[in-house]
Amino acid sequence: MTFPVVGMVGGGQLARMTHEAGIPLGVRFKLLSDGPQDSAAQVVGDVVVGDYRDLETLRAFARGCDVVTFDHEHVPTEHLRALQAEGVVVRPGPDALVHAQDKGVMRERLTAIGVPCPRHRIVEDPRDVEAFAAEGSGFPVVLKTVRGGYDGKGVWVVRDVEGAAEPFRAGVPVLAEEKVDFVRELAANVVRSPHGQAVAYPVVESVQVDGVCDTVIAPAPELSDELAAHAQQLALTIAKELDVVGHLAVELFETADGRVLVNELAMRPHNSGHWTQDGAATSQFENHLRAVLDLPLGDPRPRSRWTVMSNVLGGDYPDMYFAYLHCMARDPALRIHMYGKDVKPGRKVGHVNTYGDDLADVRERARHAADYLRGTIQE
Numbered sequence: 001m002t003f004p005v006v007g008m009v010g011g012g013q014l015a016r017m018t019h020e021a022g023i024p025l026g027v028r029f030k031l032l033s034d035g036p037q038d039s040a041a042q043v044v045g046d047v048v049v050g051d052y053r054d055l056e057t058l059r060a061f062a063r064g065c066d067v068v069t070f071d072h073e074h075v076p077t078e079h080l081r082a083l084q085a086e087g088v089v090v091r092p093g094p095d096a097l098v099h100a101q102d103k104g105v106m107r108e109r110l111t112a113i114g115v116p117c118p119r120h121r122i123v124e125d126p127r128d129v130e131a132f133a134a135e136g137s138g139f140p141v142v143l144k145t146v147r148g149g150y151d152g153k154g155v156w157v158v159r160d161v162e163g164a165a166e167p168f169r170a171g172v173p174v175l176a177e178e179k180v181d182f183v184r185e186l187a188a189n190v191v192r193s194p195h196g197q198a199v200a201y202p203v204v205e206s207v208q209v210d211g212v213c214d215t216v217i218a219p220a221p222e223l224s225d226e227l228a229a230h231a232q233q234l235a236l237t238i239a240k241e242l243d244v245v246g247h248l249a250v251e252l253f254e255t256a257d258g259r260v261l262v263n264e265l266a267m268r269p270h271n272s273g274h275w276t277q278d279g280a281a282t283s284q285f286e287n288h289l290r291a292v293l294d295l296p297l298g299d300p301r302p303r304s305r306w307t308v309m310s311n312v313l314g315g316d317y318p319d320m321y322f323a324y325l326h327c328m329a330r331d332p333a334l335r336i337h338m339y340g341k342d343v344k345p346g347r348k349v350g351h352v353n354t355y356g357d358d359l360a361d362v363r364e365r366a367r368h369a370a371d372y373l374r375g376t377i378q379e
Contacts (some may be wrong), residue, residue: 200236216309
């Protein structure tokens with residue numbers, strides 16, 4: 001067989017859905033997973049169980065892969081540089097990926113290329129946080145560990161110097177940022193190939209609950225054409241300047257005065273792009289594969305006027321199967337994506353997609369299904 005082998009580091013739901021997207025393309029898939037019951041390990045045929053933090057494990061995994069990519073950003077940067085130096089094709093490359101791994105590096109580089117960001121700097125201790133607050137509009141201040149945070153973990157909103165002690169206990173660098181008074185959160189998802197072809201999906205609204213993505217609306221309602229185009233161009237510029245290969249999600253704050261500020265970057269398929277599975281001509285997962293293999297990119301345009309994605313979090317139903325049957329019967333057009341995970345309170349175990357011409361109806365259908373699956377409603 002001459003079809004390429006894609007090696008994906010990380011066995012979570014992003015790898016599971018990327019593998020699914022690769023099946024009709026004929027792409028062969030190899031997985032490095034933490035354990036045999038991880039979400040993707042349940043469905044991928046070629047699974048290596050091992051520690052992504054171990055260089056020898058990564059070396060052995062990469063043998064026979066045409067390209068190595070990721071479903072998370074936690075592989076040590078120095079390991080990726082070692083693999084690249086040995087001839088392994090790593091996409092996105094370590095020099096790009098470090099901007100999604102290290103928030104301090106990301107803020108420094110984005111500022112240097114003129115990308116609008118919240119006011120920020122690395123801080124040394126709670127008194128340094130107090131000084132940072134005094135230089136701007138005072139408390140509250142957002143503190144972030146520069147590496148390892150996700151879904152609200154590693155992020156604190158502190159309201160005084162006494163509350164600033166917790167982030168420093170881990171002994172890792174801490175980034176302080178002004179707390180932006182934003183109207184809503186947006187996300188611009190783009191995909192870029194090694195030879196520079198790039199596509200942009202519609203800008204979406206991302207609704208967060210307790211630091212976790214709850215709902216995504218595509219496209220973002222009542223977003224002006226000018227600001228949407230600006231956000232897309234901003235994401236495309238970041239992808240080019242950082243030499244990103246693959247999918248890039250740029251999380252944004254929309255401010256009351258009509259600006260956008262960059263909040264976070266992710267260089268992999270992203271929760272804000274899950275709607276594309278059923279709502280776009282080419283999903284983020286397929287386009288990520290196309291990009292890392294340097295294939296022509298697929299059409300990112302939406303299939304329907306509106307698509308809404310709602311995450312299904314673990315709740316009161318340890319076994320969601322009967323709730324799943326109810327939702328399918330109630331809404332035959334509903335698209336349910338389950339991750340094969342054990343149900344734990346607050347854990348992402350799946351998502352639903354709805355689509356149509358009436359936004360209020362599409363939102364209600366997504367919300368009902370997600371809440372019923374979680375067990376917060378019974379009818």
